[in-house]
Amino acid sequence: MSRMKTERTESTTVTVRVDENLKDDYTSALDGSISDDIRSHMEEVARTVRDESDNNLPDDEILRDGYLALRRTAEAYDPNGRRIDVTTAISKVAERAGIPKDAVRRRVLKPLIRDDYVELDWGEIIIYQPEEVNASANRASPTKGKSTSS
Numbered sequence: 001m002s003r004m005k006t007e008r009t010e011s012t013t014v015t016v017r018v019d020e021n022l023k024d025d026y027t028s029a030l031d032g033s034i035s036d037d038i039r040s041h042m043e044e045v046a047r048t049v050r051d052e053s054d055n056n057l058p059d060d061e062i063l064r065d066g067y068l069a070l071r072r073t074a075e076a077y078d079p080n081g082r083r084i085d086v087t088t089a090i091s092k093v094a095e096r097a098g099i100p101k102d103a104v105r106r107r108v109l110k111p112l113i114r115d116d117y118v119e120l121d122w123g124e125i126i127i128y129q130p131e132e133v134n135a136s137a138n139r140a141s142p143t144k145g146k147s148t149s150s
Contacts, residue, residue: 014038014042047072055130056130056131056133056134057130058111058112058115058117060111062097062099062107062108063108063111063112063115063117065093065096065097065098066093066096066097066104066107066108066109066112067108067112067117067118067127068096069092069093069095069096069097070084070089070092070093070112070118070125070127071127072092073088073089073092074125074127081127082126082127082128083121083124083125083126083127084124084125084127085123085124085125086120086123086124086125089104089109089125090104090105090109093108093109109125115133116128116133116134117133
């Protein structure tokens with residue numbers, strides 16, 4: 001791959017040579033453009049590398065996988081990247097961590113709640129960034145102190 005840096009947009013162009021049939025097959029399988037798809041894939045790979053190098057993630061592999069699944073799912077479902085419903089959370093954690101759905105609450109969610117990585121709030125799970133985890137003693141739930149009656 002060659003890389004050419006453009007100064008105007010602070011972006012880099014990535015060029016790759018592939019077999020013409022591969023390009024045609026790939027293009028026909030896409031909903032959007034090749035550039036958008038490759039950009040999205042590169043962002044996902046880079047996010048995975050950043051996530052795996054984060055020192056403030058759970059030490060337990062299943063908890064780490066579950067937590068990362070919650071963060072990625074929240075990023076996809078919530079504009080703020082923090083909230084997802086419990087049903088979706090259980091499904092995505094089970095898939096990523098490779099455990100049965102009926103074990104997710106006991107094996108992943110309860111320990112993550114205990115260690116302040118996530119919080120359960122009105123049927124949604126709130127996901128905190130790793131740097132926020134140890135600051136939980138000073139954190140108040142977004143709904144605490146607010147009246148829920150009209």
